[in-house]
Amino acid sequence: MSNPKIVPVILAGGSGTRLWPISRDSLPKQFLSLGGTRTFYQQTLLRVPAAGDSVTAPIVVTGEDFRFFARRQAAELGIDATIVLEPARRDSAAAIFTAARIAAERYGEDSLVLALAADHLVPDVELFRDALLAAAEVAAKGYIVTFGIKPTEPRTSYGYIRTGEALGVAGASRVDSFVEKPDAATAERYLAEGYLWNSGNFIFPASLMLAEAERFEPAILEGVDAAIGAAKTDLGFIRLDKSAFLTIPAKSIDYAVLERTKKAAVIEGRFAWSDIGSWDAVRELGPVAEDGNVTHGPVSLLDSRNAFVHSEGPLVTGIGLDDITIVASDDAILVMPSDRSQDVKNLVAGLKAEKRNEANEHIRIHRPWGTYETICRGDRFHVKKIVVEPGATLSLQKHHHRAEHWVVVKGTAEVTQGERTYIVNENESTYHPVGEIHRVANPGKIPLELIEVQTGSYLGEDDIVRYEDIYNRA
Amino acid sequence: MSNPKIVPVILAGGSGTRLWPISRDSLPKQFLSLGGTRTFYQQTLLRVPAAGDSVTAPIVVTGEDFRFFARRQAAELGIDATIVLEPARRDSAAAIFTAARIAAERYGEDSLVLALAADHLVPDVELFRDALLAAAEVAAKGYIVTFGIKPTEPRTSYGYIRTGEALGVAGASRVDSFVEKPDAATAERYLAEGYLWNSGNFIFPASLMLAEAERFEPAILEGVDAAIGAAKTDLGFIRLDKSAFLTIPAKSIDYAVLERTKKAAVIEGRFAWSDIGSWDAVRELGPVAEDGNVTHGPVSLLDSRNAFVHSEGPLVTGIGLDDITIVASDDAILVMPSDRSQDVKNLVAGLKAEKRNEANEHIRIHRPWGTYETICRGDRFHVKKIVVEPGATLSLQKHHHRAEHWVVVKGTAEVTQGERTYIVNENESTYHPVGEIHRVANPGKIPLELIEVQTGSYLGEDDIVRYEDIYNRA
Structure with a gap:
């Protein structure tokens, strides 16, 4: 009998508000x-060995x-x-049972x-794959194998694992117990006693997980099976x-099965x-300058030490900072003592309660066909930069209250205007009066970039009538 | 003989980097x-009584x-x-001697x-004018009269005045001595001993200032007279x-004459x-919330006290802040403990040394005809929002490397294109290919707003050939 296949399952449904304002629900x-250069999701996809004899194509579990x-x-890779x-969102147990069943x-x-x-971040893919080989060998013997990490310091933000009986494969042992995030003194003790960090990444036989699901959480498994059956x-x-x-x-896989x-x-x-x-964890990734500062993006600090500044937009400057974290995007800034990074989720909850747009949305909005962002907003006008991916097509649409001027600044647009379809090249423009049915597509091989100037008395995104949409949004 | 005229002179040449990033050299x-609602310059113009029998129209001394x-x-008022x-820039002595001569x-x-x-900020105009009447009475007797301010607290950021012999007008006395910015203990003592803050605002007979200039600083006066003579x-x-x-x-009026x-x-x-x-002085203007925070603009703070946050752009959020100052504009952010606000000028000097554009320039650039700002910049394109004031006219110009699309989003444009001049209304557009001679003017009564999309291989501001310019820049 050949070895069992490894089926990579990427759990990509998290909302990630703890890295606000860079990461947002949207x-x-x-x-x-x-x-x-690669997103964390892409890095995760590249971490598993390529599909072949022993590894299948990946399954990604994510949100709508x-x-x-x-x-x-994934396609970019x-x-x-x-x-x-x-x-x-139903936490990790539902996602993992779903993946196991499929x-x-x-x-x-x-x-x-x-x-x-x-x-998660794992900079050294080779070392990860070495661990994966050993873990697969243990899993095949009938275990749910967690990747534990040898701690480098007494972190209080991770759960720990107390190891038990060795299992005859280098580095493998039974789990004696999973323990919750400790206080600083306890973390020191765990480190001394050889506990491992619980990374929350696993390998297991599908049948074993399903059996344990049946045993401990039959209601979750039943819901999962019904949801797959009617998918x-x-x-x-x-x-x-x-x-x-x-x-x-909603239950985590730790509470549902592992513990x-x-x-x-x-x-x-x-x-x-x-x-x-x-943000504290991002800061740890460095690089650390001589004065202890870690800076990413346009930053200029005077007389500061142990500051962490991450900017994806404006120039961030500081004077006399000590152990301060600053994160900046084009529309929102966060400042806090570095030891408060666990409280960002509370801040974001407050912003959501205040119904602040910045809590959830980025300036750049992603759509199936590409992205758009508002670059200027006025009293009766609105200017957007629109990027249409190669081969993509926006819906055939009209607006009741706004006219649109499009100037192509990069690539080639195929524009439909009423009955007519024609090409608009770089440095050419087109105009769509109120009520006209129109569509733009990118027939080219590079992204199409256009500047859209909308004018009218009402400029809300909801003034759109869609006639046809290849992404089933009509 | 009638009373002498009061000639208001507004000294408006300062560079004001201490309120960076909101105030910049440009x-x-x-x-x-x-x-x-009013700029500080406008508030100063409105502080002096209107021109009439005893007060002349103002003279403003400022930079090119x-x-x-x-x-x-001034015209807006x-x-x-x-x-x-x-x-x-030659500091205040040159400016004041110039004003006295004129x-x-x-x-x-x-x-x-x-x-x-x-x-400077003086919220109560009536109280200022009361002091002005008394000061003018004293000045007319042959004094250079400084406006001293009764201190409200022992500030270390102001110079002080020790008063001498009373002069027979309520609140007026000779100056015993001017003293430099004190340390905290000395400031307490000054407060107890009745010293006044030196506001750096004066009233004096023109002839007296010119006589003292001749006596103490003949070289400065000679330069001033030559510069006026050849103006x-x-x-x-x-x-x-x-x-x-x-x-x-370059010399301050304090060192040159007053002391x-x-x-x-x-x-x-x-x-x-x-x-x-x-920024510390701005913070003092309040209003102060219950937790001691002072916030201006879009700000959301969690668990913070005595913070000062002034945003003219992005949403600024903070967690656990204590006595921290944050100032945000669209392109630059400043974060510092509030007691470091005297060091902003050093930070800005560093940014200038790094040749950072944000040190001097704002996103919005002012021109004689109005303003423009870059709202989007790409590889071979550049999008600007342009505002042309009513009655204003840009230069007749051409570009060697860029084409321009203009979309009028507000107001009315008078466009010259080669030999032709025509009107472009709201929601209409026009196109200027590379090398074409063109011009835009605002013949209307409200500001003209247009979106300009430039495309080309070189998009620097210096690609402009000016043929005619009503502001003498051709």
Whole structure:
């Protein structure tokens, strides 16, 4: 019998408000790069070995709102992922049971599900893969294997694992117990006693997870099975059934299974790892200058030390800063003592309660066909920069209250205006009066960039009548 | 003989980097409002009694770069000021000697020059005018009268005046001595001993100031007289002669005259006053919330006290702040402990040394005809919002490397294109290919707003050939 297949499952449904204002509900951290070249989701996809004899194509579990990010960012890497859409957030147990069931159906009960968070950082892929090989060997013997991480310092923001009996594979042991985030003194003790950080990434046989789900959380599994049974395929996405999914209790996989099963094992990963769970964690990634400052983007500090400044927009300057964290985007700034980074989620909750747009939305809005952003807003006008991806097409639409001027500044536009379809090249413009049915597509090979100047008495996004839409939004 | 005339002189040449990033060299604080309705310069113009029998029209002394601000902001108030342009910064002695000479020539040797800084705040105009009446009475007797302010607290950021012999007018006395900015303990003592703050605003007979200038600083006066003698009038501005003016030593009026003359007097002003010399001074203007926070603009603070946050752009959020100052504009942010506000000038000096554009320039650039700002910049394109004031006309120009699309979003444009001149209304557009000679004017009664999309391989401001310019820039 051949070895069981490894089925990579990327859990990419998180909302990531703890890295606000860079990460927001509308575009959370797994789909961001924080200044790197690949997003965390892409880095996760590239971390697993390429699909082949022993590894299948990845399955991505994510939310409805993120479906086009998940597909586009995988496609940029040439990866054809199966994308499963959860109709609501139900924490990790539902997502992992779903993945286990789909893996079992597609690749057999024995297949090994490698469940990876889409928003963790593992800089050394080779060391991760070494751990993966050992972990798969243990999992195949009938264990749910957690990737534990040898701590480098007494962190209080991570859960820990106390290891038990060795399992005969280098670095592998049974889990004696999972322990919650400790206080500083306890963390010191854990470090001294050889506890491992619990990374929240696992590998397990699909059949074993389903059996444990049946045993400990039958209601969750039942809801998952019903949601898969009534799932629909829409533009290639697997859309789980909403009414079935909504019945599922929200529970983390730790509480649902890992802390209760007798089959928990851990592999000691010796790779560097971060859950990037707060700005403090981003700061730790460095690089650290001589004065202890860590700066990303346009920053100028005077007489400051141990400051962390991350700007993806304005120039950030500081005088006399000590252990202060500053994060800046074009429309929102966050300033706090660095030890308050766990409170960002509370701040964002407050902004949501105040119904502040900046709590959830970015200036740049993502759509299936590309992006747009407002670059200027006036009394009776509104200027946007629109980027249409190669091959993409906006809906055939009209507006009741606004006229639109389009100037193509890069690439080639195929414009439909009433009955006519024609090409608009770089440095050419077109005009759509109120009430005219129109559409733009990018027939080219590079992104199409255009400047849209809207004028009219009402300029809300909801003044749109869609006639046809290749993304099923009409 | 009638009473001598009061000649208001507004000193508006300061660069004001201490309120960076809101105030910058290209548009310093006297021409800003910091969120109020009138700029500080306009408030200063409105502080002096209107021109009439005893008060003349104001004379404004400012720099070349600020001439259109000075004129436009005065015109908004219906005030026709004489605007004198210094070709370089030479500190206050040169400016005050210049004003004294011009006042003497125009209104007689006995005229009383009221020299006011354009960037101070005096909320109660009536109390100021009461002090002015008393000060004028003393000045007419042959004194250089400083407005002293009764201190409300032991400030270390102001110079102090020790009063001497009473002069028989309520609140007026000779100056015993001027003293430099004290340390905290000395400031407490000054407060207890009845010293006054030195506001740096004066009234004096023109002839007396010129006599003292002749006596103490003949070189400065000689340079001033030469610069006035060879001055040119340009579009109504009095442009002092550059080569003469450049010979003048830079010296403050305090060092040049006030600390040396026997004719120094002081009037005790009982009006509230601030030199708005630092962010700390702005913070003092309040209003103060219950937790001690002072916030202006879009701000949301969690668990913070005694914070000062002033935003003229992005949403600024903070967690756990204590005595922190944050100032935000669209392109630059400043964060510092509030007691470091005296160091902002050093920070800005560093930014200038790094040749950072944000050190001097705002996003919105002012021109004689109105303003423009870049709202989007791309690889081979550049989008600007342009505002043309009613009656204003841009230069007749062409560009070698860029084409321009204009969309009128508000008001009416008169566009010249080659030989043709025509009107472009709201929601209409026009196009200027590379090399075409063109011009835009606003023939209307409201500001003209247009969106300009430039495309081309070189988009620098210096790609402009001007054929005609009503502002003498061709």
